[in-house]
Amino acid sequence: MASDNEENNSRPGSALATEPYSIFDRRQKGLIVFLVATAATFSGFASNIYFPALGTIADDFHVTVELINLTVTSYLIFQGLAPSLWGPLSDVKGRRVAYFFTFLVFLGACVGLAESKNYATLIILRSLQSSGSASTIAVGSAVIGDITTREERGGYMGIFQAGLLAPVAVGPVIGGALAASLGWRSIFWFLTIYGGIFLIILILSLPETLRSTVANGGVNPSSLVAKYPLNLYQKLTKVKFTPQPQPPKPTKRAKIDVIGPIRILFSKQAISLILFLAIYYAVWQMSITAMSVLFEERYNLSETQIGLTFIANGAGSIIGTLVTGRILDADYRRVKSKYEAPMSEVGSEAGSDRTPPTELDELNFPLEKARLRLLPILALLQCASIVTFGWTTQYRVHISVPIITTFFTGWTVVSIVSVVTTYLIDIFPEQKAASSASVNLARCLLAAGGTSIVTLIINAVGVGWTFTIAIAAQLVALVLVGIQWRFGSKWRVDADRARRQTEKEEQ
Structure with missing residues (x-):
C-alpha cells in the first residue's frame, strides 16, 4: 500500500539515502x-475521429444510426476490458513490451477497418482496435508514476492528460475533413500511417521505466529490450546517481495478475471514487455521442462543420487538465507542509515522551485532503454545463x-479523471498500471451502457429531460x-496492516 514509500530513498539511514x-x-x-x-x-483519435462520419457510415452499410452507435x-x-490485460502485463514484463504489442494490435485492426465490407466486420474490428489503443493510457499513467514523486506527479499527470486529450479537439476536425473529401475509410488509413510511424x-x-526492472533508472539491465x-538517458542525464546492480530476482516468479484491476476496483480504498468518476465520464460520453446526430438534425450541419464543433470540448479538456495538474501539486505541497510542521516539532522536543514520526505517521498522511479537494467543485460545474447543453439543444x-x-x-x-488517477x-x-486499468474498466463499461441507450432516451423524453436525468445521477x-x-x-x-500480516504469514 501507499505511504510515501516512493520517497524512502531520500531518508537518512536508507540504503539509497543519497540516490534520487x-x-x-527535468x-x-x-x-x-x-x-x-x-x-x-491513439485511444482518443480512434474514438473521436470517427464521430463526424457516423451518419455516412450508417448510409454506406444500409443500417440505422442506432446500430452504428453500437460500434461506439x-x-x-x-x-x-483491454487494460486489465495490458496493464498487469506492463507491471511485470515492462512498459516497452506492453507498448509494442498494443500497437501491433491497433495497426492490424486499422488496416482491417479500412477494408471492411459489412457491419459485422466493422463492429468486431472496432473492438479489436480499442483493445490495442486504449491500453496506452494505463501504461502511460504507470510510466509517469515510475519517474515522479507525489509532489510533482499532479503536474506531470496534467501534462499527460492534456496530451492524450488533443484528439478530442482535433480528431473530429480531421475525421470530418477526411470523410468529406476522401471517404470514411481514409480515416483508418490515416490512423494506420500515423500509428506505424509513431511506433x-x-x-x-x-526508455524502460518499470522500477522492478530498472529501479530509479540507474540499473544496467541485461535485457536488450530494457537496455536501449x-x-x-543514463549518459545524458544531469542528475547525479550511482550506477546500481540489477535488482535481485524475486524468490517467487512474478505473475501477470489479470484480475488485479478488478480487485482494485472493488477494494474499499478505490470503489467509491472510481464509481463516482465512471458516472461523470459516462454522462460526458453520452453527450458527445449524441452531439453529432443532434447538431446534424437540429442545426443542419455538414460533416466538416460537426467536426469543428468538437474543438471547444477538446480545448476545455486540454486547458482544464493542465490547470488542475498545477493545483494538485500546489495542494499537495500545502497539505504536506502543514502535516510536517507538527511532526518536526515532535522530534525536536527535548525530553518529550511522544513518539517521533514513523512509517505509520506517513501512512496517516491526509492524502485525501491533498488530492480530492477539487472534486465537488468540478462535479457541480459539470452538472451545470450538461443540463445547459441538454435544454439549449432541445429548444434550438x-x-x-x-x-x-x-x-x-x-x-x-477530464480534470476529474486526472485527480482520481493521480x-x-x-x-x-506497486500496481500503477493496474490501478489506471481499474479506472478504465469502470468508466468505459458504464459509458458503453450510456452511449447505447442515449438516443433511445432522447427519442422517448427529449434532449433536455435526458440530460436532466443524467445530472440527477451525478448529484x-x-x-x-x-x-x-x-x-x-x-x-x-x-x-496496509492486512498486507503486512499476510506477508508475515507467508514467511
Missing part, C-alpha cells in the same frame, strides 16, 4: 511524458451556446466523494 528517486532530469522527464502522452492520443459502445467496452519513434526513444535507449438556442457548454464539460470531466497511483504504487454520486473523504485514510491504514 529517478535519474531522469528535460528527460518532459520527453518521456511527451512520448507517452502522444502514444495515448463496443469500442468503449473493450476500452475498459518506430517510440521504440527508438522511450535507457543507457543513452443559437448553436454557440451548446458548443460553449461542451468546453466546460470537457474541462471538468490519487489511485499514490495509494497503489447523487457526489455522496461517494464524501465517503472517500471521510473514510479513505482509515481504509488505507487497514489495508
